[in-house]
Amino acid sequence: MIDKLYKTFVDATHNVFKLMLNISDISDHPADDFKSDETVDIAIGIVGDLKGEVIYRFPVSTSLNMVNIMSGMQFEEVDVFVTSAISEIANIISGNVLTALSEDMKCDILPPEQYKRGEEDKDYEIKTSSCISTTIGEICLEIGLNRAS
């Protein structure tokens, strides 16, 4: 289950990067060695057969590169526009994941929210994380889900 979820997220990220940003050189590796001081963190809540959230962590440089490619313009800092564009991408990836998994489970996603790291680490039955390396930088995914009882 965790493996399938993990793979679906990596595949969906791959597809979105290819279609939207024309980047196909992508690999994934464990999140342990993910180091980035400043990230744009976007949380997507999941409800249904599984309940929890996926947090997408985009380093500032990755975020700016993504928006520069999409817009053909030059963005120098993360502002409301950049955060909103990145949130929509997290939303699109998550939506694609749930569509791909829809035969196994029925889930919906909640609108993206900017994630503020809290003190307590929530406990989840299904917990996994992954880093995805691309030519324009890394992205880290933290998946935390419980089965609905």
Add this chain to the structure above:
Amino acid sequence: MLWKDEYELGVPVIDAQHKELFRRVESFLQVLRSKDRWEDKIPQINETLEFMKRYVVEHFRDEEEYQKSINYPGYKYHKQIHDDMVQYVQEVSKQYEQSSDNEDLMQQFGGRLLAWLINHVAAEDQLIADYAKKKGMSGNDR
């Protein structure tokens, strides 16, 4: 340029509308991101927003008609995505009418619109062309 030829579906009416949408969004972004004072940008922002409200609805309707004409099986799912977007555009413009000095609202709208449009045309709309091609009913050779 925001538009890329690989987005073409091979359906002339739809392709022309997509190009116009991309052109308008591009000039909207240029105004939105220019260094001018917000007050000076408001007339152009208003104009684009009004255009988008009308044009998006028009384009979605024509695209849905085309889907019906080829019996596209994803019609209902696709229409839902269109309806959600129309609702979002209407919500934003309603909020904006109440406070046009709300620059953040427009910046937020611009960012989401950009990502949404690229994904929708590059991914969802392409599926219509893929289906038409499979059925031998026009569509582009991709």
